[in-house]
Amino acid sequence: xxxxxxxxGKSSFKEWQQDxxxxxxxxxxxxxxxxxxxxxxxxxxxxxxxxxxxxFYALVEFPYPSGAGLHVGHPRSYTALDVIAxxxxxxxxxxxxxxxxxAFGLPAENYAIKTGVHPAISxxxxxxxxxxxxxxxxxxxxxxxxxxxxxPEYFKWTQWMFIxxxxxxxxxxxxxxxxxxxxxxxxxxxxxVVNGCCERCGAQVVRxxxxxxxxxxxxxxxxxxxxxxxxxxxxxxxxxxxxxIGRSEGAELEFALTDxxxxxxxxxxxxxxxxxxxxxxxTYTVMAPEHHFVKELMDKYQNPDEVxxxxxxxxxxxxxxxxxxxxxxxxELKGIKARNPFNGELIPVFISDYVLTGYGTGAIMAVxxxxxxxxxxxxxxxxxxxxxxxxxxxxxxxxxxxxEHINSGFMNGMDKKDAMAAAIKFAEEGGFGKAKVNFKLRDxxxxxxxxxxxPIPMVYCEHCGWQPIDESQLPLMLPDVPDYRPNDNGDSPxxxxxxxVETTCPKCGGKARRETDVMPNWxxxxxxxxxxxxxxxxxxxxSKEALKYWMNVDWYNGGMEHTTLHLLYSRFxxxxxxxxxxxxxxxxxxxxxxxxxxxxxxxxxxSKSRGNVINPDEIVxxxxxxxxxxxxxxIGPFDQVAMWSDESLNGVYRFVSKIYALFKKxxxxxxxxxxxxxxxxxxxxxxxxxxxxxxxxxxxVSSMMTxxxxxxxxxxxxxxxxxTLLKLLAPFTPHIAEEMWARLGHSSFIVAQDWPEGDAKLAxxxxxxxxxxxxxxxxxxxxxxxxxxxxxxxAEALKLENVARQLEGKTIKKIIVVPGRIVxxxxx
RNA sequence: GCGGAUAUGGUGAAAUUGGCAGACACGCCAGACUUAGGAUCUGGUGCCGCAAGGCGUAAGAGUUCAAGUCUCUUUAUCCGCACCA
Numbered sequence: 001x002x003x004x005x006x007x008x009g010k011s012s013f014k015e016w017q018q019d020x021x022x023x024x025x026x027x028x029x030x031x032x033x034x035x036x037x038x039x040x041x042x043x044x045x046x047x048x049x050x051x052x053x054x055x056f057y058a059l060v061e062f063p064y065p066s067g068a069g070l071h072v073g074h075p076r077s078y079t080a081l082d083v084i085a086x087x088x089x090x091x092x093x094x095x096x097x098x099x100x101x102x103a104f105g106l107p108a109e110n111y112a113i114k115t116g117v118h119p120a121i122s123x124x125x126x127x128x129x130x131x132x133x134x135x136x137x138x139x140x141x142x143x144x145x146x147x148x149x150x151x152p153e154y155f156k157w158t159q160w161m162f163i164x165x166x167x168x169x170x171x172x173x174x175x176x177x178x179x180x181x182x183x184x185x186x187x188x189x190x191x192x193v194v195n196g197c198c199e200r201c202g203a204q205v206v207r208x209x210x211x212x213x214x215x216x217x218x219x220x221x222x223x224x225x226x227x228x229x230x231x232x233x234x235x236x237x238x239x240x241x242x243x244x245i246g247r248s249e250g251a252e253l254e255f256a257l258t259d260x261x262x263x264x265x266x267x268x269x270x271x272x273x274x275x276x277x278x279x280x281x282x283t284y285t286v287m288a289p290e291h292h293f294v295k296e297l298m299d300k301y302q303n304p305d306e307v308x309x310x311x312x313x314x315x316x317x318x319x320x321x322x323x324x325x326x327x328x329x330x331x332e333l334k335g336i337k338a339r340n341p342f343n344g345e346l347i348p349v350f351i352s353d354y355v356l357t358g359y360g361t362g363a364i365m366a367v368x369x370x371x372x373x374x375x376x377x378x379x380x381x382x383x384x385x386x387x388x389x390x391x392x393x394x395x396x397x398x399x400x401x402x403x404e405h406i407n408s409g410f411m412n413g414m415d416k417k418d419a420m421a422a423a424i425k426f427a428e429e430g431g432f433g434k435a436k437v438n439f440k441l442r443d444x445x446x447x448x449x450x451x452x453x454x455p456i457p458m459v460y461c462e463h464c465g466w467q468p469i470d471e472s473q474l475p476l477m478l479p480d481v482p483d484y485r486p487n488d489n490g491d492s493p494x495x496x497x498x499x500x501v502e503t504t505c506p507k508c509g510g511k512a513r514r515e516t517d518v519m520p521n522w523x524x525x526x527x528x529x530x531x532x533x534x535x536x537x538x539x540x541x542x543s544k545e546a547l548k549y550w551m552n553v554d555w556y557n558g559g560m561e562h563t564t565l566h567l568l569y570s571r572f573x574x575x576x577x578x579x580x581x582x583x584x585x586x587x588x589x590x591x592x593x594x595x596x597x598x599x600x601x602x603x604x605x606x607s608k609s610r611g612n613v614i615n616p617d618e619i620v621x622x623x624x625x626x627x628x629x630x631x632x633x634x635i636g637p638f639d640q641v642a643m644w645s646d647e648s649l650n651g652v653y654r655f656v657s658k659i660y661a662l663f664k665k666x667x668x669x670x671x672x673x674x675x676x677x678x679x680x681x682x683x684x685x686x687x688x689x690x691x692x693x694x695x696x697x698x699x700x701v702s703s704m705m706t707x708x709x710x711x712x713x714x715x716x717x718x719x720x721x722x723x724t725l726l727k728l729l730a731p732f733t734p735h736i737a738e739e740m741w742a743r744l745g746h747s748s749f750i751v752a753q754d755w756p757e758g759d760a761k762l763a764x765x766x767x768x769x770x771x772x773x774x775x776x777x778x779x780x781x782x783x784x785x786x787x788x789x790x791x792x793x794x795a796e797a798l799k800l801e802n803v804a805r806q807l808e809g810k811t812i813k814k815i816i817v818v819p820g821r822i823v824x825x826x827x828x
Numbered sequence: 829g830c831g832g833a834u835a836u837g838g839u840g841a842a843a844u845u846g847g848c849a850g851a852c853a854c855g856c857c858a859g860a861c862u863u864a865g866g867a868u869c870u871g872g873u874g875c876c877g878c879a880a881g882g883c884g885u886a887a888g889a890g891u892u893c894a895a896g897u898c899u900c901u902u903u904a905u906c907c908g909c910a911c912c913a
Contacts, residue, residue, distance in 0.1 A: 236833075236907095248912075250913080271913080324910095354913095355911085356913090360913065371913065438912080440909095440912050560907080622866085636840060655853085661868095698841075701852080702842075706852065773893085775894090776895095813893090
């Protein structure tokens with residue numbers, strides 16, 4: 001290690017020592033700049049595979065490099081895992097803690113539309129700014145592994161993986177309604193639709209059918225639920241994912257469609273129900289207005305105009321309008337009927353927008369007696385209501401609880417469980433139904449009518465249909481376009497790049513057109529954690545060896561807002577790669593935790609428009625990175641929202657200054673440590689160690705404050721006590737810890753030191769103070785030896801003046817002594 | 829409506845899981861000191877009360893020698909999802 005840098009340019013420790021001995025105040029700027037340079041030059045945090053050490057992979061969600069720069073929220077997560085990573089390192093683990101950039105996305109493109117600056121250029125500048133900011137905070141990232149998802153060397157593999165999805169039949173094209181802004185003439189991502197309006201111009205968003213690439217995440221729905229049992233995710237995340245996937249068990253039943261006289265029309269309407277046992281209570285059926293039968297049977301209706309009108313109205317409504325208005329509307333398809341397969345009765349068929357096209361089969365059997373929505377609809381249209389489950393009062397509302405089956409033929413008298421089984425058996429034997437599991441989760445819409453994303457590596461050939469480009473042609477680069485706006489047809493800006501679009505079919509060599517939509521920005525983040533394992537590999541996305549050594553991610557911290565997006569997508573993506581044999585484990589993340597947001601001092605979200613944004617650069621400039629990091633750990637419980645407070649920040653600054661000031665009182669180990677000193681030290685070691693593991697960072701910091709307060713009251717501090725403090729602080733405030741470590745004369749890095757071992761025995765006091773209660777009320781305290789007998793303790797308690805006074809005129813019934821905890825005298 | 833959280837001093841919060849409520853910090857009060865700084869140091873600080881004492885963990889009930897912690901009921905706030913058949 002170069003002594004010169006370490007000694008602030010002086011050639012020896014002695015000379016340097018003279019400098020700081022005259023120094024009055026804690027100069028964080030000098031200290032932090034110095035160590036950041038040394039760490040970078042000496043690549044202190046670079047990691048390589050080392051099979052002699054246990055590995056630990058800590059991961060935080062990489063940021064989107066926005067023009068606004070780092071937000072104070074980012075460092076909350078980054079510092080937390082930096083603390084964990086640094087501690088693990090000191091505990092002997094080979095720690096991978098990487099950072100990169102999720103760099104494809106809309107803001108850069110919107111900026112390009114406004115200014116004409118190519119997204120690649122603005123993105124590069126933003127990444128440089130983010131990198132500078134992240135480095136100024138002293139995280140122990142291995143910067144040699146840094147990449148951005150828009151790097152061709154990276155997105156080459158994102159495209160390659162898409163082709164694998166296609167080859168396995170998991171990527172397919174389907175016609176889907178997209179959000180379309182008629183004013184901007186652009187397809188919007190769901191994230192860009194705010195309250196049914198375009199985020200940029202405020203115009204009402206409408207639905208427009210467009211062919212979309214889809215990824216078949218629903219094929220993995222069951223595994224995405226079941227495998228949650230094999231990982232250590234916080235409960236909130238697990239239950240949110242389970243809810244989102246929305247598994248339900250039920251049955252599909254066929255209702256034959258007939259004319260008014262019961263003559264079969266040759267079409268069987270399939271409905272999905274979770275309660276096949278209530279089929280005797282079905283009094284009508286409903287199809288979504290978009291159901292393909294509705295159009296196909298148009299010539300059979302007596303009221304085709306009314307039907308067509310309703311379809312038109314429904315299509316005009318946005319998703320939001322359709323779901324926010326729960327009053328029931330609909331139109332009967334007059335002229336056709338449906339036959340209840342259980343009792344053969346003919347019942348009316350309606351269309352209504354309360355039936356959703358995307359869930360189940362897009363058609364339902366209505367049981368108004370036992371489903372409030374069906375009940376409401378039946379009331380509007382004056383339809384019969386037949387009760388099949390005993391209970392409730394169906395003249396007032398639907399009975400949605402369970403009850404004995406009535407009016408249900410062979411199911412009469414059965415409970416829900418038996419009737420469900422009987423109904424499904426009946427349907428299966430009759431050949432008109434089967435048990436069926438359904439999910440709320442839909443397949444993943446994977447195309448965006450956008451420019452700044454990974455081009456989808458597919459071409460369309462008249463003869464061969466959709467074909468992937470040859471893998472040797474990857475990466476498929478984005479073409480330059482004159483204008484980043486989409487064209488009038490709702491095509492991506494790529495459609496304007498004629499030379500790029502027109503190509504040849506990789507299969508037959510004939511004329512073909514490239515896909516002009518790009519991937520969503522969730523694509524690149526679906527596998528970035530794999531790339532960190534082997535980021536410069538140009539033969540594979542990562543070598544088997546690297547994946548085998550580093551995966552899984554041992555601890556992944558990120559925002560709750562990604563639970564049903566990135567976190568779910570990447571689990572699916574990873575499982576697919578696992579099925580193909582490309583990654584060694586079925587789940588990517590062993591442990592998932594989540595941090596709370598940081599709000600502005602006014603309790604509001606920080607935003608430019610409110611003018612309450614705290615800029616990390618200013619905090620680092622005025623207080624230093626160590627204070628900033630420590631403050632974010634001290635601000636409150638890690639998993640809860642916290643409010644920014646300049647006063648508290650100042651308090652933490654005082655604490656860091658105190659650590660600096662204590663140094664003057666540090667003597668060698670010739671100063672003896674009293675048992676009390678030893679106790680204070682070991683108590684702190686134990687508490688800090690435990691609390692970091694539990695992410696109780698705020699109380700870990702409290703422990704260190706208590707320990708520092710203890711040392712503040714000492715005349716002379718033995719070196720060991722102070723060194724221990726520095727080691728415990730090193731994960732939180734690495735710069736000052738490293739500096740003071742060096743000033744103590746050490747020539748090694750503090751991160752290379754062993755994490756201190758706490759000794760529970762030495763941390764224990766040999767006398768304990770017990771509370772003494774009378775009838776449960778505190779009356780005083782006694783101090784007894786750690787292993788005082790019950791009798792001694794009782795006697796000591798009864799000696800208390802306060803107790804004697806309270807005891808007057810009363811007799812003792814019993815005395816409860818809980819050793820080390822409390823004495824309670826029960827008297828009356 | 830469904831699901832998940834949260835509720836403790838003037839403020840942010842602790843509480844080893846049923847055992848001295850308020851650790852640690854901010855703020856405030858009093859004092860000391862100074863090269864007047866973003867100072868620093870010392871002491872105090874849940875509420876009522878001169879005191880003895882009483883009252884205190886959103887509200888109400890319960891279990892217990894003992895409840896912030898367990899059980900039931902209610903209220904408020906926040907975050908998801910939301911006509912999912």
